[in-house]
Amino acid sequence: MLRTTKTEFPVDKVRRLLEPGPIVLVSSAHKNATNIMTMGWHMVIEFQPSLVSCVISSANHSFEMIRRSRQCVINVPTVELASTVVKIGNCSGRDVDKFAEFDLTPAPATQVRAPLIDECYANFECELVDASQVKKYNMFIFEVVQAHVATAPKYPRTIHYRGNGEFMISGENTRRYRKLFRPEML
Amino acid sequence: MLRTTKTEFPVDKVRRLLEPGPIVLVSSAHKNATNIMTMGWHMVIEFQPSLVSCVISSANHSFEMIRRSRQCVINVPTVELASTVVKIGNCSGRDVDKFAEFDLTPAPATQVRAPLIDECYANFECELVDASQVKKYNMFIFEVVQAHVATAPKYPRTIHYRGNGEFMISGENTRRYRKLFRPEML
Numbered sequence: 001m002l003r004t005t006k007t008e009f010p011v012d013k014v015r016r017l018l019e020p021g022p023i024v025l026v027s028s029a030h031k032n033a034t035n036i037m038t039m040g041w042h043m044v045i046e047f048q049p050s051l052v053s054c055v056i057s058s059a060n061h062s063f064e065m066i067r068r069s070r071q072c073v074i075n076v077p078t079v080e081l082a083s084t085v086v087k088i089g090n091c092s093g094r095d096v097d098k099f100a101e102f103d104l105t106p107a108p109a110t111q112v113r114a115p116l117i118d119e120c121y122a123n124f125e126c127e128l129v130d131a132s133q134v135k136k137y138n139m140f141i142f143e144v145v146q147a148h149v150a151t152a153p154k155y156p157r158t159i160h161y162r163g164n165g166e167f168m169i170s171g172e173n174t175r176r177y178r179k180l181f182r183p184e185m186l
Numbered sequence: 187m188l189r190t191t192k193t194e195f196p197v198d199k200v201r202r203l204l205e206p207g208p209i210v211l212v213s214s215a216h217k218n219a220t221n222i223m224t225m226g227w228h229m230v231i232e233f234q235p236s237l238v239s240c241v242i243s244s245a246n247h248s249f250e251m252i253r254r255s256r257q258c259v260i261n262v263p264t265v266e267l268a269s270t271v272v273k274i275g276n277c278s279g280r281d282v283d284k285f286a287e288f289d290l291t292p293a294p295a296t297q298v299r300a301p302l303i304d305e306c307y308a309n310f311e312c313e314l315v316d317a318s319q320v321k322k323y324n325m326f327i328f329e330v331v332q333a334h335v336a337t338a339p340k341y342p343r344t345i346h347y348r349g350n351g352e353f354m355i356s357g358e359n360t361r362r363y364r365k366l367f368r369p370e371m372l
Contacts, residue, residue, distance in 0.1 A: 171357025
């Protein structure tokens with residue numbers, strides 16, 4: 001899955017990658033510095049505009065970088081990056097240049113200054129559109145303004161966190177229940 | 187997984203079941219009626235108090251029931267219930283008594299009037315603590331006030347929605363990355 005070919009992806013369909021609940025990497029840029037954090041608390045909240053809500057602890061170095069730059073990229077890593085995902089969560093951008101430290105490739109985004117992480121399966125360029133819940137809940141609401149998704153494999157093997165150092169790795173993907181859906185409920 | 191033995195579970199640890207991102211069933215009660223809806227958009231936002239944010243479309247019959255009763259139960263189904271989960275999402279509580287229609291067992295909760303769905307792996311009793319984002323985003327913030335989780339199996343096989351009738355079924359669970367975590371980052 002590392003450094004695969006990607007294609008533009010419709011922003012109103014990012015639920016395809018985010019709704020199953022993977023751990024993501026959030027990249028940011030502010031004042032000539034970049035950073036990456038590991039994030040587990042996120043959800044899609046609207047298709048169009050494509051809105052994603054997430055919680056970023058104010059203890060994270062990324063918190064102020066994202067709050068001030070009003071941008072980030074949500075990157076979806078696969079299981080090959082699991083050790084890196086943990087190590088990124090272990091250290092702070094105050095002390096470490098995470099792209100260099102973890103040998104990740106920053107690729108230019110098209111709509112934001114924050115870099116894409118090239119080794120991830122999907123990259124969602126985000127603009128902060130609502131910071132009203134940041135003070136109370138550390139909750140940010142982003143609009144996905146551009147999306148890039150790997151052309152293969154069809155289904156990524158994503159990692160999903162349970163706390164306490166335990167991960168669930170995504171399993172079988174199936175359309176076997178599709179015939180049960182009423183068309184407007186898909 | 188149907189009608190298994192359950193035990194009380196610490197509310198500050200519901201991330202164990204919710205953070206991996208499964209589709210959930212939300213049960214509610216209002217004015218002598220009960221209802222169930224299928225929900226994919228939820229995230230943990232705080233450990234203590236145990237807060238969960240979710241999006242419930244105002245088109246759902248459950249929307250007004252939950253907004254008015256200020257309560258619900260978030261139930262985590264396993265793959266054995268996948269067909270039922272789809273069918274619950276296909277119909278409305280306006281027309282159907284979903285517990286009866288789908289042969290699900292309403293069990294009494296301890297802190298709320300909304301019933302637990304006995305056939306689900308986990309049941310989280312919730313009180314609505316913040317409705318300030320309901321008008322703008324259909325976003326509810328609940329506090330989990332009591333949690334019940336099956337004693338076996340250790341890991342449920344949950345279903346995760348990708349849109350377009352496709353599900354991902356949870357795969358391997360692993361602690362193999364645990365040794366990489368700094369203790370305070372678990």
